[in-house]
Structure formats: structure tokens, C-alpha cells
Amino acid sequence: MRLGGRIQAAAEVLEDVxxxxxxxxxxxxxxxxxxxxxxxxxxxxxxxxxxxxxxxKSSIGFRMDDISPRALAIGAAVFSGGTTVEDILEQxxxxxxxxxxxxxxxxAKLRGQIKLETAPEWVRADxxxxxxxxxxxxxxxxxxxxxxxxxxxxxxxIRANALKxxxxxxxxxxxxxxxxxxxxxxxPPVVGAGRHPNIQSDPDFxxxxxxxxxxxxxxxxxxxxxxxxxxxxxxxxxxxxxxxAIAGEMNNEGSIHAFDIDKRRxxxxxxxxxxxxxxxxKVVQPPAKSLNxxxxxxxxxxxxxxxxxxxxxRRKPDAKWxxxxxxxGRRMQEQVKVLDEAKNFVKPGGYLFYVxxxxxxxxxxxxxxxxxxxxxxxxxxxxxxxxxxxxxxDVPKPxxxxxxxxxxxxxxxxxxxxxxxxxxxxx
Ligand SMILES: C[S@@+](CC[C@H](N)C(=O)[O-])C[C@H]1O[C@@H](n2cnc3c(N)ncnc32)[C@H](O)[C@@H]1O
Numbered sequence: 001m002r003l004g005g006r007i008q009a010a011a012e013v014l015e016d017v018x019x020x021x022x023x024x025x026x027x028x029x030x031x032x033x034x035x036x037x038x039x040x041x042x043x044x045x046x047x048x049x050x051x052x053x054x055x056x057k058s059s060i061g062f063r064m065d066d067i068s069p070r071a072l073a074i075g076a077a078v079f080s081g082g083t084t085v086e087d088i089l090e091q092x093x094x095x096x097x098x099x100x101x102x103x104x105x106x107x108a109k110l111r112g113q114i115k116l117e118t119a120p121e122w123v124r125a126d127x128x129x130x131x132x133x134x135x136x137x138x139x140x141x142x143x144x145x146x147x148x149x150x151x152x153x154x155x156x157x158i159r160a161n162a163l164k165x166x167x168x169x170x171x172x173x174x175x176x177x178x179x180x181x182x183x184x185x186x187x188p189p190v191v192g193a194g195r196h197p198n199i200q201s202d203p204d205f206x207x208x209x210x211x212x213x214x215x216x217x218x219x220x221x222x223x224x225x226x227x228x229x230x231x232x233x234x235x236x237x238x239x240x241x242x243x244x245a246i247a248g249e250m251n252n253e254g255s256i257h258a259f260d261i262d263k264r265r266x267x268x269x270x271x272x273x274x275x276x277x278x279x280x281x282k283v284v285q286p287p288a289k290s291l292n293x294x295x296x297x298x299x300x301x302x303x304x305x306x307x308x309x310x311x312x313x314r315r316k317p318d319a320k321w322x323x324x325x326x327x328x329g330r331r332m333q334e335q336v337k338v339l340d341e342a343k344n345f346v347k348p349g350g351y352l353f354y355v356x357x358x359x360x361x362x363x364x365x366x367x368x369x370x371x372x373x374x375x376x377x378x379x380x381x382x383x384x385x386x387x388x389x390x391x392x393x394d395v396p397k398p399x400x401x402x403x404x405x406x407x408x409x410x411x412x413x414x415x416x417x418x419x420x421x422x423x424x425x426x427x
Contacts, residue, residue, distance in 0.1 A: 311417020
């Protein structure tokens, strides 16, 4: 396919996402099925335009003075994808797959007629307007920078499974060691129509030497600081990503109970643990009463709570525009519930870790403080000290609103956004 056809295809996918509210992965898949002639290179190029357009939907709409799917696709190709206006004019001349040629007005907009600096702050940050006050309160004068960093293309991060390999032993061409996680390797964000390697077919993946895991997720798992021989409960284990990272730290000594209320989410953990050789992971199926024998018994309990996922907007940009105040409220109720349930498993003198992939104070600091208000036998300890013990002082620093909890963000740590807090139970 030529450039014009790819842009037009991206516009069709965006229409599906924005007007029919189809999740973007499904919309891209449907488009691919209906257009079998498109090769895998075309599909990734189209995917890049679509995801770029969603990451910067408001700022591109503002700069184009047009929020139609087609304007967003053309704007994304230029403002995010590095295509020049001349490229588009040259490559789409007479191309019926592109539809109508660019108008003079569109050309002027693509050449920067409307300056983004004149836009409202939430548009410059590409954060939904209803969420802007919360975002601004959180990040103050850095709010626009933090929002804009969430509109960048993400890298592809790998974690070396310490049970089978160090990161130096992995044969990953073009990947560099991650800046903070000592077990991570990073493929930089793709440029233009490029795509990341297919790691799932790599021999090192198939033999369990590596996992795909964002560096932020690796970091919060390492901050759990689980020691060989300890008993750990991963209370919201999902597909087991953090359990697996913790297992690598514990050298297969001790136990990690991986539990989730949703057994479908938990299901891949069996296979992933087997591939990784993580024999300490014991998957515990719901209901929660299967965990009764662990009450008051765990050295460390990790709550990787259900959340809005604001910190993963680079990877799932459609979620940004789909998020509602109601959904935020529901996640906050779930967070209260998981914290109140999970605390019962911590042994006296043990630790409770609260993690989200959100960057909103309402889901983060506010949840921790409210928990401490209603729970007398836990105290907050300095996550900054845990960080320094683990990573030293020579690495990029996360954000901290209170000096005690940590928020990793794309702008501060060049990772997905994650919140991390640690509480100790009275001995
Ligand atoms: C952020 S995800 C966990 C991701 C996972 N830890 C990982 O690293 O891949 C949050 C999980 O919490 C689970 N969850 C929600 N409410 C829960 C509850 N009351 N008890 C246990 N798990 C719950 C959800 O099913 C979801 O899988």
C-alpha cells in the first residue's frame, strides 16, 4: 500500500473507534480481516497512525481545526509520524485510495498555521478536559509536560528472567539496558512506519529467559524487595506479570501465591510460570476464601489494584478518551475493597504494598491515606528509601507528591506511569 491508502485506512479505523466506540485493537483487527491484501508492514504502519492520532487527539484536532477521523489521521502522519507535507502531496498525487487531495486550508494547518501554544492547557497536554483539574493539582507546573509525555510512542521493554538468564546473556539486537531496572532491556519507540520485533517468537522468550514487561512494572515488582525464603501474596495477580518478576528476585526459594478475583485473567499465569521455571508460584483460584489459610501469615502482600490505567495511555490511547468520572469512581471503590481484604494476610511486622498504573492522586495517595485513617495497625514507610536501597541515587528519580510515596511517569522515569507505596504492619 502507498502512503495515501494507509492514511485513508487509518481514518476508517479511527471512525470505528471514535464514532462506534470500538476498542482500537479490535478495530485494527477488523480492518485487517476485511482487507486481506494489506501486508503486515501496512498493518503496522496503519496502526502507528491510528495510535498516534488517539494519543494526540485533542492537540491534533486543535492544530487541524478539524476533529474528523480523516483530519486526525493526516495530522498524526505529519505531527507524530514524521511525514512531511511535501511527502503527502508528492505521494498522494492522483492516488484515488487517498480520497480527495489535500486542500489549501489543510496544507496551511499541516504547515503549522495554528500554534499549539495558543490552545487551552488540557489540549496541549492531550488530557480529557474533565480530568484536567485533577491532573493539574497533581503535577502542578509540570502537568503539561507530564500529559504530553503520555502522548509519546512507548518503547518495548523486556525483563530478563533471573532464574534462567542475566540481561547480558539475552541475544536481543537493537535493545539497550534499561536505565533503572537492572534486569531490563529496551527497544526504543518505533520511528515512522516502523514496528517492534516479534518477541513472542524469539527462542529466548519460548525458553523462558525473558518476558515482555514495561520497565515501570519491573521496578515496582523489584521494590517489593522479596527475599529468598519469604512468603509473598500477589493479591491482584492478573496474568502474573509481577509474580513472575518477584519470582526472579527470590531465586525460587520461598512461595508466591498468585490470586485474582477473575480466573480468566489469572489463567495465563500457569503457562507463564512453567515457561519461566518459577516453581515458587502457586496460583490460587477464586473465591477469596481459598486464601483463608494464609491469613496473618505473609511476609509481603502486593496489591496491584484495579485502576483507570492513566499511566498506560501511551500503549492504550483509546482508554484515555473512553474514561468517565463514573468509571473512576468504580475503580476507587474497588481499591478500597482490595486494600481492606488484602491487609488481612500480612503477618505482624510484614509489609503491604499498594501499586496502581494510575497517575491520579484520587487512586493513589488519597487511597493510601484513607486506608491508614481507617486501619490502626499499619504505618506508611518511606518508599524513597526503599528506592535508594534498591536502585541507588544515580538513576532518574520518580515523582513524589508527599516525599513518602512514589509515582513513576513517562516524563520523570521514562516508564509507564505507576504509583508505589509501602506500609508496615505493627509487630
Ligand atoms: C492492574 S490489574 C493486575 C495486573 C497484574 N498484577 C500484572 O502485573 O499483570 C488488577 C487486577 O485486580 C483484579 N481484582 C479486582 N478486584 C479484585 C478483588 N476484589 N480481589 C482480587 N483481585 C481483584 C482484577 O481482576 C485485575 O486482574
